[in-house]
Amino acid sequence: MMTDNDKMNACGVSEAIGFLLIFSIVIAGIGLVxxxxxxxxxxxxxxxxxxxxxxxxxxxxNDIKSLAYKTVPYKETSLKVGSGTLSVHHALTPSQSTFRxxxxxxxxxxxxxxxxxxxxxGAQTDISLxxxxxxxxxxxxxxxxxxxxxxxxxxxxxxTLVINLISLNSTGTLAKTGIGTxxxxxxxxxxxxxxxxxxxxxTLDYTPDPTQDTSTAWKTYLTRNGWTETGANSYRxxxxxxxxxxxRYDVIVQSI
Amino acid sequence: xxxxxxxxxxxxxxxxxxxxxxxxxxxVINQSTVVGQTTAESVLEFPxxxxxxxxxxxxxTSGIADEGDRLIVVEDITSIAQRRTHAIVSLSxxxxxxxxxxxxxxxxxxxxxxxxxxxx
Numbered sequence: 060m061m062t063d064n065d066k067m068n069a070c071g072v073s074e075a076i077g078f079l080l081i082f083s084i085v086i087a088g089i090g091l092v093x094x095x096x097x098x099x100x101x102x103x104x105x106x107x108x109x110x111x112x113x114x115x116x117x118x119x120x121n122d123i124k125s126l127a128y129k130t131v132p133y134k135e136t137s138l139k140v141g142s143g144t145l146s147v148h149h150a151l152t153p154s155q156s157t158f159r160x161x162x163x164x165x166x167x168x169x170x171x172x173x174x175x176x177x178x179x180x181g182a183q184t185d186i187s188l189x190x191x192x193x194x195x196x197x198x199x200x201x202x203x204x205x206x207x208x209x210x211x212x213x214x215x216x217x218x219t220l221v222i223n224l225i226s227l228n229s230t231g232t233l234a235k236t237g238i239g240t241x242x243x244x245x246x247x248x249x250x251x252x253x254x255x256x257x258x259x260x261x262t263l264d265y266t267p268d269p270t271q272d273t274s275t276a277w278k279t280y281l282t283r284n285g286w287t288e289t290g291a292n293s294y295r296x297x298x299x300x301x302x303x304x305x306x307r308y309d310v311i312v313q314s315i
Numbered sequence: 316x317x318x319x320x321x322x323x324x325x326x327x328x329x330x331x332x333x334x335x336x337x338x339x340x341x342x343v344i345n346q347s348t349v350v351g352q353t354t355a356e357s358v359l360e361f362p363x364x365x366x367x368x369x370x371x372x373x374x375x376t377s378g379i380a381d382e383g384d385r386l387i388v389v390e391d392i393t394s395i396a397q398r399r400t401h402a403i404v405s406l407s408x409x410x411x412x413x414x415x416x417x418x419x420x421x422x423x424x425x426x427x428x429x430x431x432x433x434x435x
Contacts, residue, residue, distance in 0.1 A: 107345065124360075127401075128401045128423075130399070210424045210425070211424070212422070212423075212424035214403040214420075214422040216405060216420045216422070216429075217403055217405045217420070219403045221401075221403065221424065223401075250397075250398060252397070304397065304403075306401070
């Protein structure tokens with residue numbers, strides 16, 4: 060603290076130069092913030108929107124889980140779709156990904172999942188909810204990553220492999236930005252159980268949609284859960300399987 | 316020449332304090348957006364009633380003397396469990412003297428339950 064007893068030597072102190080110095084510092088500060096800070100802030104906003112959407116997709120996945128596994132007939136979720144659009148690509152859309160499951164006994168099962176897709180404008184990423192999994196992929200390049208896994212499981216006591224296939228359908232087109240509501244209801248379900256006393260050879264072939272390639276995510280998921288890769292996008296279940304249970308659920312996304 | 320007056324430095328210090336506080340609050344609020352599945356949903360997903368039902372039926376079935384009748388019930392239970400509760404259930408009954416040993420296995424992909432029960 061400076062007290063009145065301390066005499067400050069104020070020779071050579073000019074108010075004009077002081078003002079000029081402070082003023083230029085302030086202008087430089089404002090300039091730096093507009094040049095570097097503002098774009099950073101915008102980027103932060105886009106990534107926050109994307110994170111919110113990742114969360115929303117997991118919420119929607121939980122809704123689908125309730126519809127499929129807990130036989131809840133109807134689910135509705137309000138969500139905020141920021142810096143991008145959310146749209147339904149139903150299971151009958153041509154040129155989309157295909158899962159083909161075959162065991163050594165019964166007929167092959169061919170399945171088109173359809174998807175709910177969020178396309179971010181700024182971040183150049185797509186987040187898609189397909190076949191019970193949430194997958195994020197960069198729009199350019201090949202990589203994709205699974206944010207939430209589908210509920211396929213192998214019971215090693217009874218040697219049963221359970222594959223749950225969830226397809227998304229819609230009564231019309233649905234595309235949303237801003238605050239919106241996604242209403243879903245359970246459609247048809249089917250159930251196939253195949254017994255093979257000598258053990259079944261279960262194989263899965265995945266044909267990706269050429270424009271929406273999420274094969275890396277599926278590859279990572281499958282090879283981490285007991286499947287071995289036998290070729291490009293072809294997998295075989297490694298453990299011995301006595302019973303294969305394939306369940307199909309049809310979830311209908313209603314458009315308002 | 317005007318003397319330096321520094322008796323209001325605390326205002327500037329308070330300004331710094333408040334802006335730091337706001338910054339930290341913003342960081343905390345930003346974290347809240349990255350929560351997907353909550354604990355409550357995980358609790359709801361736990362199949363308590365399914366396991367209880369299957370256990371109750373299994374223990375009741377252990378009282379059936381005829382093995383063929385027991386098998387019919389077991390088949391019904393496993394079939395219903397697979398179709399309705401989406402779970403793989405296996406039950407086995409091993410008679411030993413006057414007692415019955417019941418082995419229950421339940422797996423729905425998220426929760427696994429195993430129990431060996433011996434009738435009194």
